[in-house]
Amino acid sequence: MDGAPPPTSPTGLSAYVAVSQLLGLTLLATTGAWLGRYRGGVAWHSPLQFNAHPLCMVLGMVFLQGDALLVYRVFRHEAKRSTKALHALLHGLALVIALVGIIAVFESHRTKGIPNMYSLHSWCGMAAFVLYLLQWLLGCGFFLFPGASFSVRGQYKPQHIFFGITLFILSITSCLLGITEMLLLKIRAWILQQLSLGMSIKCPVPPPCVQVFAEPPRRLMSLRPLPSQLEDREMAPAAH
Ligand code: HEM
């Protein structure tokens, strides 16, 4: 109105957004390829049900959540109403997909008789999911539905932004913990398999010294299965 030029884009914003999308799509493609090529694929009501967990969590809690956070930067010239709706919608979609991923892992544990919530990853992940749901409900309550006054919204906004960024970091941390845990379980399953085979894959006739060294750990590991050893059943479909 006063003839001032419209605000310009921060330098390099488009390039940063393009790189973020490229990285996000690469993350999804590599997760899909890993599950499809090396873990037997994804299917519901089957031993492959667990595989829906990493896929949904990466899609919902990382890719869609990340895009929802970018909405206010990318569409900052659009009407606030529309950007708010898109922000809430993308977070809502992320929540639903993450819920499917959580159901997949609990169902898979139930059908295989594996205990629940025994690892750091499961507690971190559950905390991230529950707090994310809470943040979404609070976001809708304060910003989407009429009722909260402008001053209340203004007071809540900095908290919303702080907890939003913290939750994104917590979600990525949970994913990294999950990937590391899966890798460790896979290595452990491989070692157990080698020990139970008397290392016959690498040495068709294991020399006596190998048998002598392999026997104590094999006995120890067969004494009482740890919950995480039960998780080795998670690795069963990965036979390749
Ligand atoms: C933010 C993302 C994630 C959340 C919120 C999350 C949440 C959870 C939860 C709550 C459990 C416990 C299920 C139960 O006890 O029955 C679990 C289990 C598991 N998740 Fe995730 N997860 C995430 C990402 C991932 C990713 C990316 C992977 C692997 C690539 C993964 C691998 C696992 C494994 C192997 C288990 C079974 C072992 C265990 O209970 O610790 N998770 N996850």
Ligand code: HEM
């Ligand atoms: C779990 C869900 C949510 C998370 C993690 C989250 C996170 C965030 C973050 C990190 C920002 C800062 C964005 C930026 O500065 O570019 C933000 C801003 C905002 N969010 Fe959310 N949000 C969530 C849900 C919602 C919902 C459901 C609404 C309701 C419409 C909402 C409304 C807003 C508003 C109004 C802003 C301020 C935009 C501004 O004026 O700068 N959020 N949110």
